């Protein structure tokens with residue numbers, strides 16, 4: 001039996017009528033969807049194209065770039081530049097903000113993206129993804145500066161990700177809930193497969209890189225130890241654990257069956273402010289998780305309320321089912337006394 005599924009184009013046209021997302025946002029989302037289709041294709045053919053290895057170059061974060069980090073970045077840059085309303089692009093892989101307009105106006109878009117997330121998974125054939133976020137300029141800009149893109153995540157008008165797993169998913173929100181699409185191989189289309197994705201309030205599954213245990217702050221140690229204690233401990237229930245080393249895959253699992261994901265600031269990454277980047281990892285994923293009824297926190301404050309201080313800034317991340325994130329926040333509050 002086959003079910004007639006809505007295409008991305010049809011969904012966007014309906015959204016335009018229902019919630020008034022503009023024509024430019026529709027075009028931008030279609031360009032992003034095209035970018036993700038191209039990247040998925042490159043990844044699947046990676047071993048034949050000999051592009052799974054590393055390059056000789058490092059990005060601004062000092063991380064060695066994979067060939068596919070560079071390819072995915074080029075794909076996003078060229079497609080996201082099509083929309084006449086995009087004033088600037090901010091990529092994990094590019095040091096400076098890329099300005100496409102000399103005199104950006106109120107209402108123009110800033111697009112932030114992590115072209116390939118979890119790229120250490122590439123040569124072991126595990127899931128990777130792309131993350132994107134869109135903010136509208138609130139005023140005309142008198143001058144072009146890196147500071148002009150330092151806007152709180154609460155101002156995002158659209159955010160999402162594509163997951164290159166056994167199938168290719170495109171999940172996004174324009175502020176009216178979260179919808180998930182799957183690329184139907186051979187049709188060229190993303191079809192609506194996961195309408196109105198919602199997180200359960202509670203969960204019994206957590207995700208953290210436990211090899212960093214010795215570097216964690218006390219509230220994170222307390223939380224994980226109590227999860228591991230299971231039914232006999234203070235939580236009184238058994239927890240399961242997962243770690244995929246790709247935030248996109250973790251968030252997609254959490255949106256699908258619940259859970260909590262932690263990449264906290266710890267004593268080994270504190271000098272950088274944490275591991276994950278605020279503008280193109282934590283903010284877009286925080287927006288998606290909140291739109292699905294969950295919570296996204298640094299442990300001490302809502303991620304979307306953090307005033308960015310740098311366009312490659314890193315941040316502590318705890319996100320997922322609301323009640324579980326609140327437990328972790330309460331442990332940080334206990335620590336502060």
Ligand code: AHG
Pocket residue numbers: 063092114116117118119120209245246247248263275
């Ligand atoms: P990126 O590949 O864009 O640099 O991001 C990888 C991030 C994130 O997706 C993942 O959760 C985390 O790094 C994995 O970190 P570990 O290597 O500590 O597992």
Ligand code: MN
Pocket residue numbers: 114116117118247281
């Ligand atoms: Mn990433």
Ligand code: MN
Pocket residue numbers: 069092114115116117118119
């Ligand atoms: Mn990346």
